[in-house]
Amino acid sequence: MLSYILRKLALIVPTFIGISICAFAFVRLLPGDPILAMAGEHGVTPERYEILREQFGFNVPIWQQYFNYLGQVLTGDFGTSIATKRPVLTEFLTLFPATVELSFFALVFAIVLGIPAGIFAAVKRGSWFDQITMGVALTGYSMPIFWWGLLLIIFFSNGLGWTPVSGRIALNFFFRPITGFMTIDSLLYGNWAAFVSSLRYLILPSIVLGTIPLAVIARQTRSAMLEVLGEDYVRTARAKGLSALRVVNVHALRNALIPVVTTIGLQVGLLVAGAILTETIFSWPGIGKWMIDSIFRRDYAVVQSGLLLIALIVMVVNLIVDVLYAVINPRIRVQ
């Protein structure tokens, strides 16, 4: 088991270097120039442009800029935002809990609805329920997030007035963050009304962000269940006279869940990608919105380090999923 984990860990190093090169090159491949982006219509004189280039360290060859950057990152210095002049890592850590909180609720939404829907569709294969569920899942999978978010806002927030439009908590609640998770902090302060408010603000963004993972999980659960339901041991269980409920929940489901767990793990990367749009629509102060704003400002420092930090987290989550998978399924370890 240990050697399995070590092997997986060793893979992270080259991946990390590869991603650092990509992140670094990616922002520089974008057309546009951070100095000119800041100057706007005012323009900037050639002399001043040179001064600023030197100040930002853009005057040395690009490979040297990369090695300077890599050197900094390896000592834990992720640079300073060009726009806000704050350390990128500080901003990341401030905003990251908001993204985690939203992703967590989105994933809960996706799992709680997705797995039962998938099981039911598999058990009642070919029924109207199956057909509708899989049709809806396909629609959900193809849903343009931005449009979907606005549609929900217009219908539920302004039409029915059930949910708030955007933000993280009602503006009359105001406390300094402890953990950065609004739901946890409000409970830590013992403010029940704030806790309820934070949950209300989570509803729409969680639905929007959870829609695609929900579709994926439902479809994956259904196909895994169908496969397992055709196995001999399920037939044996049925022949023993066990109740249908027991056959499905105990004998089939546990085996069917193995590929589903992997799928859920893989959703983490997708959640981060989805968070970029979801956070923008719902003014959710997380890392997705932060990245988008920084791309528009050509804030190289934030974009490259932000990408790197996000990639690092996705890699760690994938590693954990791999290890969990090996725990669930011993066959993986010996391969």
Add this chain to the structure above:
Amino acid sequence: MTLMKSLLAASALIALTAGAAQAKTLVYCSEASPSHFDPGPQTGGNDFDSSSQTMYNRLVQFTPGSTAVEPALAESWDISEDGKEYTFHLRPGVKFHTQPYFTPTRDLNADDVIFSFERQYKEDNPYFAYLPNLSWDYYQGMDMPRYVTSIEKVDDRTVKFILSEPNAPMLANLAMDFASIVSKEYADQLQAAGTPELFSTQPVGTGPFQFVDYQLDSAIRYAAFPDYWGGKQPIDDLIFAITTDATVRAQRLLAGECDIMPYPAPADIATLQANENLTVIEQEGLNIGYMSYNVTEAPFDNVDVRKALSMAVDKQAIIDAVYEGQGQVAKNLIPPTMWSYDDAIPADTYDPEAAKALLEEAGVSGLTVDLWAPPVSRPYMPNGQRVAEMIQADWAAIGVTANIVTYEWTEYRERGKEPDRSGPFLIGWTGDNGDPDNFFATLFSCSAIGVSNYSSWCNDDFEAAIQSAKTVSDEAERTALYTTAQEIFKAEEPALNIAHSKVFMPMNKRVQNFVLSPLGTHSFVGVDVAE
């Protein structure tokens, strides 16, 4: 232990807010996160709204709703005969904000004023580079280093600016956000503590509101400053709820989550106007959308060709289709709300037949040109691509083929500045300080070639007029000079002035006394909310 402490502190804070349930709160859905709260090095309109407009003052200020300059921290000022010495007499008893992190021991004095400017150009000032990669873009951009030789303290309440040469827009420049006055005492305290960077995140000013809290990318909170020299504000709390998407901002306003918002999406304006709980105020923007000809390249070096091409453009159709009626046809570079606007200049006529004839006269036929279209929506030109397409169609009618070219926004402007750029270039400008110099000299002076003069146009008579207008301080005299400049501009047609767009500000009906500034900043001074 630390957790316990912050818990206690926070519950005290909640109790505080709960106790002030009667407080009047105004929620403003702002359009972007502020970079930080030090107005000196900032450049974005949203930055200024959240720092200089709320928490700071200048020596002089723009009269609300106008571009006229009136006293602020300076009660009065004298300008020497030769226009090279500006002496400001400071208002007595101006208090800086008292904060948990700073308690002022003295009122505003000349040292604060001198520090506020010296940090922007004296490299040995400890605050010149107190943040990484700091640059003082507006101080540079408004050409201040060229004019300001020194700033001297006459006594505690008198400060004198010595200029290298007369510069009439100086007073308007000093009313701009970058010229906000900060506390030297606070700066010294942070410097001594070794934490000067806090100057940008824990602000202290003299303004109508004081800083309470900023939750990154989420909300900024202010409280009315009880000891404000202009009197305490009618509202108690001001909240900026950061909402970047324009459509979502409109939804929040409709749902009552905020009271007022800037920059509605053009498509949402009609819905907002139709809502019975909302008012939408509008104002002529201090801006111009125009098309620059590169006068150094053939055939645009021929004024008749420029005039013929301009004559063939149906500007009214562009206003109707692209600005959706939310703009007006421009005949001069400066908007009609600005002083020195020359209304005697005849409006451009749309006359394809005459244009055709003029082109023939100039010996140009079968002309194919590149037409540059900006890739982004700007206040002065909501859809540059569409404007280009309409001009392309207008020109096709007179036998001119236009190929529309475009690039990413910064790349676009960079290529547009090149002296050998081929083809007319669509661009625009929003005024900084309400002074005509800020349009004429910034956009069409000889020294702006390669920076923001996209026509590469350097006309001796025009240059003489706008440069002399800089050196005289009498407004009537300046108006005469700018009138001349506008006549030369019209005769030479270095660019086709297309449109001045309107600015809209939707708000809940309970918001009272909000005044829209022509300069595009948003100030909540004097604003009240009905119970």
